[in-house]
Amino acid sequence: MPRVIIDTERCKGCGLCITVCPKEILKYSGKFNKSGYNFVECIDESKCICCKSCALICPDVCFTLIKEEKVKG
Template sequence: MANVEVKKEGYLSIGKTEAVEISVDTFLCKGCGICLELCPRTVFEWSKELSEKGVHYPLPVNAEKCVKCKLCELLCPDFAIAVKW
């Protein structure tokens, strides 16, 4: 299994492998849960801690499962997610 590095860096919640980097801008994220519901590979889990906005935010804990479909990036209503490779 690919090594996943998960971290919170400033306003970014990041899940990174050698193949892909998924980042959630926790300043923009309103915690609606669309990305958790719609990611076909259950890449995201809720954070235990609250963001600067006072909501739980998605952590890309299973980034190694990402198939780079970009659904999360396209469907996030607040443009908070970026998937890069």
């Protein structure tokens, strides 16, 4: 399962990532970080396809995406 890690303290809530996510799994959290910004959260990591659109458009470099490889066995 992919992991979407968002540094919520760096996020300024610009929403660019929300607009580019093809799976529409990024939303405003309704919570605020220490700087007073309504940060973004991933609502369903299982739907993430690790396209990295969010990470590429984010001006504050808030995203870390981890794509776990399936173990052959």
